Amino acid sequence: MYFTVVAVNVGIFVLLALSLNIIIGYAGQSAMGHAAFFGIGAYTSALMTSTMGISFWISLPVALIVTGIIGAVLGLISIRLKDDFLAITTIGINFVVVAIFQYSEIFGASLGMTVSKPLFFGVKMTAPMYLTLIFILIVLTCLFINKMNKSWFGLALASIRNDEMAASSLGIDVNKYKVLAFTLGTAIAGLTGAVYAHFMTFIYSSDFAFIVSISIISMVVVGGIGTIKGAIFGAVLLGVAPELFRFLADYRMIVYGGLLVLMMRFQPQGLLGDNSFIMRNISKIFANIKKQKGGGQNAGNA
Amino acid sequence: MQEMLRVEKLKMHFGGLKAIDGLDLVVHDKETLGIIGPNGAGKTTLFNCICGVYKPTDGKIFLKDEEVQGKEPFEMARKGVARTFQISKPLRDISILDNVVAALGINEYTGFGSILKKSHKKEIVDKALEIIERTGLKEFKDKKAREVSLGYLRRLEIARALAINPLLIMLDEPCAGLSNFAINEVIDLVMQLKSEGKTIVLIEHNLPISMKVCDRLAVLNFGQKIAEGTPKEIQANPQVIEAYLGEEDDDHVNA
Numbered sequence: 001m002y003f004t005v006v007a008v009n010v011g012i013f014v015l016l017a018l019s020l021n022i023i024i025g026y027a028g029q030s031a032m033g034h035a036a037f038f039g040i041g042a043y044t045s046a047l048m049t050s051t052m053g054i055s056f057w058i059s060l061p062v063a064l065i066v067t068g069i070i071g072a073v074l075g076l077i078s079i080r081l082k083d084d085f086l087a088i089t090t091i092g093i094n095f096v097v098v099a100i101f102q103y104s105e106i107f108g109a110s111l112g113m114t115v116s117k118p119l120f121f122g123v124k125m126t127a128p129m130y131l132t133l134i135f136i137l138i139v140l141t142c143l144f145i146n147k148m149n150k151s152w153f154g155l156a157l158a159s160i161r162n163d164e165m166a167a168s169s170l171g172i173d174v175n176k177y178k179v180l181a182f183t184l185g186t187a188i189a190g191l192t193g194a195v196y197a198h199f200m201t202f203i204y205s206s207d208f209a210f211i212v213s214i215s216i217i218s219m220v221v222v223g224g225i226g227t228i229k230g231a232i233f234g235a236v237l238l239g240v241a242p243e244l245f246r247f248l249a250d251y252r253m254i255v256y257g258g259l260l261v262l263m264m265r266f267q268p269q270g271l272l273g274d275n276s277f278i279m280r281n282i283s284k285i286f287a288n289i290k291k292q293k294g295g296g297q298n299a300g301n302a
Numbered sequence: 303m304q305e306m307l308r309v310e311k312l313k314m315h316f317g318g319l320k321a322i323d324g325l326d327l328v329v330h331d332k333e334t335l336g337i338i339g340p341n342g343a344g345k346t347t348l349f350n351c352i353c354g355v356y357k358p359t360d361g362k363i364f365l366k367d368e369e370v371q372g373k374e375p376f377e378m379a380r381k382g383v384a385r386t387f388q389i390s391k392p393l394r395d396i397s398i399l400d401n402v403v404a405a406l407g408i409n410e411y412t413g414f415g416s417i418l419k420k421s422h423k424k425e426i427v428d429k430a431l432e433i434i435e436r437t438g439l440k441e442f443k444d445k446k447a448r449e450v451s452l453g454y455l456r457r458l459e460i461a462r463a464l465a466i467n468p469l470l471i472m473l474d475e476p477c478a479g480l481s482n483f484a485i486n487e488v489i490d491l492v493m494q495l496k497s498e499g500k501t502i503v504l505i506e507h508n509l510p511i512s513m514k515v516c517d518r519l520a521v522l523n524f525g526q527k528i529a530e531g532t533p534k535e536i537q538a539n540p541q542v543i544e545a546y547l548g549e550e551d552d553d554h555v556n557a
Contacts, residue, residue: 152407152416158396159404166391168375169353169384171408171466180414274395 004127010239011134012196017219017235018141018228019188024217025226026145026154027181028161029079030087033094034189034216039208040097041067041190042197043107046115049198051106056118056125060194067190068183075182079175094210101205112204115197130199137195141188142228148184157181161226211253218256222263224270224279233272304331305366306470306501307352312361312371314347314525321347323525325361329470334492334502336516338509338536340545343522345505346388349474353385354378366469380408382469386459386476388505392447399443401458402430405465430465437461437491453484460491471495472503477511489515513537521545 016038023031044066045059078089101107108114117124125133148154156177159167164174197203215238223234238259242252269276307329314322322344329335337345350356352363354375363371365381373381393401406426410416434443437457442450447458456476463471473492477485485508492515495502506512512519513533521529521536523545529536536542 148417150420150422152410152419152421153414154417155400155404155407155421156411156416158400159393162393162395163391165355165375166387166393166462167404169379169387169391170405170462171376171379172411173374173376176413177411 001127004131006240006243008127008130008134008199010236011131011138012192012199013216013219013235013239014138014232015134015141015192015195016189016216017223017231018138018145019185019192020216021185021220021226021228021231022145022148022157022188023181023185025220025231026149026157026161027178028157029178029181030083031090031182031185032087032217033090033092033097033210033213034185035208035210035212036090036094036097037067037071037186037189038193038196038212039101039203039205040070040186041193042203042208043101043113043193044190045194046113046197046203047106049118050113050116056194056198060191063194064187064191067193068187071186071190072179072183075179075186079178079182091210091213094208094213098205098209101208107205110205112202113197115201115203117201118198125198127199130195134195137191138232142232145228153177153180214253215256218260221270222259224273224276227270227273230270230272234270237271303333305329305364306331307366307503308362308364309348309352310362310364312348312351312363313359314344314351314356315359320525322351322358325522325525325527327520327527329501329503332499332501333517334496334504334515336512336519336533337503337505337522338507338512338519339522344525345522346474347525348522349385349472349503349505352378352472353383376411379466382467383472384463384466384468384470385472386456386463386474388474388478390452390455390459392455392458394448395446397444397446398439398450398454398458399427399430399434401447402433402461402465403427405462406430408466433461433464436494437464438487453480453487456480456484456488457491460488460495464495468500470501470503474505475507476504477506477508485511 016034020031020034023029041063045063048054048059048062049056074093078086081089103109119125120129156167156172159170159172160174160177168174219234219238220231221234222238223232224230238256263270267276271278273279305328309325309327312322312325325348337348339345347356351358354373354377357372361371362369365383370378370381393404403421403426406429407421410419431443434440437460439454439457439461442454447455460476476488476492480488489511492502492504496515504512504516516533518531519533519536520527521542528545529539529542
């Protein structure tokens with residue numbers, strides 16, 4: 001049971017890291033308030049199921065769409081800003097959204113919201129069922145991102161990440177694609193929020209505070225920005241680590257912060273990022289194996 | 303001769319600075335027009351106005367009779383105005399091949415729908431390889447753009463410009479900062495485009511180069527056109543000598 005709960009939590013972080021990676025990794029936009037959209041999805045679905053009595057399974061796509069729309073609107077407002085200005089604006093959005101959760105009666109204000117356990121064909125969802133659901137969502141998200149990366153959409157984001165002026169000289173509507181990337185990333189975060197709310201059965205504004213955004217960013221950066229494997233690895237590593245090092249729990253943010261500083265200094269591309277220390281060595285090992293195999297065959301021929 | 307581009311009474315003011323101040327210019331179909339002038343004359347600003355990076359303060363720009371001033375850069379690219387940048391702007395973390403493929407996708411960037419369309423289809427990759435071959439980048443095609451030298455990045459910019467199948471190619475100092483050897487290679491490439499009947503506007507500081515490559519030259523100074531004509535006419539123009547050639551001579555004396 002304990003293992004399943006940890007695994008669900010890690011899975012939620014994996015989804016958040018994958019979704020943030022679309023915005024900061026593929027499109028290269030410094031979005032620092034991802035937890036806000038995680039929260040918007042969580043509260044949207046909680047309102048639907050627990051206040052209005054609508055099915056959890058309907059609330060999932062609705063949370064995705066509502067969060068995506070809010071993400072698109074906020075994206076439209078802030079996306080013309082660049083780098084540090086965008087970072088500061090998105091941090092601001094995070095604080096505003098959390099304040100709205102904290103002070104609105106409809107969201108339970110400072111008491112938080114109790115979320116009713118959803119049913120799956122008449123049975124109350126258990127932790128293993130959540131784990132399965134999250135696993136399916138992760139697989140779907142990975143497939144989607146993989147498809148995106150092989151499409152013109154992915155190439156447009158890569159162009160924008162590299163150089164906005166060059167991208168526009170190739171016919172790419174830079175602002176439009178930035179908003180679209182923002183919409184996709186925030187929508188998936190909203191979907192994740194809906195799952196989270198129903199798994200926890202209680203949500204409170206501080207679950208979606210700026211510090212959570214920092215955790216998600218740390219995962220993407222530590223794992224390897226702009227790659228699927230990096231985002232997953234970072235989320236698993238930083239999601240499991242606090243469980244392994246329980247005695248450090250109070251200092252988690254110091255560890256995250258310290259890690260971020262170290263990564264930026266020594267491995268800005270992340271542990272599994274393109275041309276990182278680990279990936280270089282892995283490809284070396286593979287090259288050696290190939291060589292040996294090839295060598296062996298040649299020897300056999302001779 | 304048919305007109306490809308016409309600039310009428312163009313003004314681009316930045317506060318009190320009149321970077322371009324009442325400029326008229328015509329580029330004919332299939333010609334190579336050189337824009338020369340001292341630093342700060344407004345050459346790159348002119349490019350940026352034509353390509354939509356800047357919205358002109360006043361004046362008009364026509365591309366084949368269509369009024370285009372104030373359009374966005376991506377719209378100008380789709381209309382067939384290709385450009386290279388003075389400070390080259392490769393897509394650094396993707397391969398040379400992907401850089402060219404990205405340019406070939408010019409009409410595919412439609413929004414969410416473009417998620418469903420695969421970018422590296424065989425015919426697209428073949429087309430990209432053909433352009434890469436033409437621009438002499440074949441051996442670097444799988445290298446990331448950040449791994450190749452400036453001379454090859456300049457060619458990559460030209461390759462990308464070709465990939466959007468342009469009506470007009472605007473080259474912003476393609477030879478700046480290159481070795482003599484690399485300069486000759488870029489010139490050969492530009493001459494090749496010229497012989498294929500492409501319409502080219504070239505900003506080039508180096509006078510011998512622009513004299514060699516261009517059919518006509520327009521000389522800018524303080525945001526205005528002070529002379530226009532064949533390279534021979536320009537060479538003999540006293541105003542040009544004073545504003546441009548004279549200045550260079552002084553530099554040589556001082557040096």
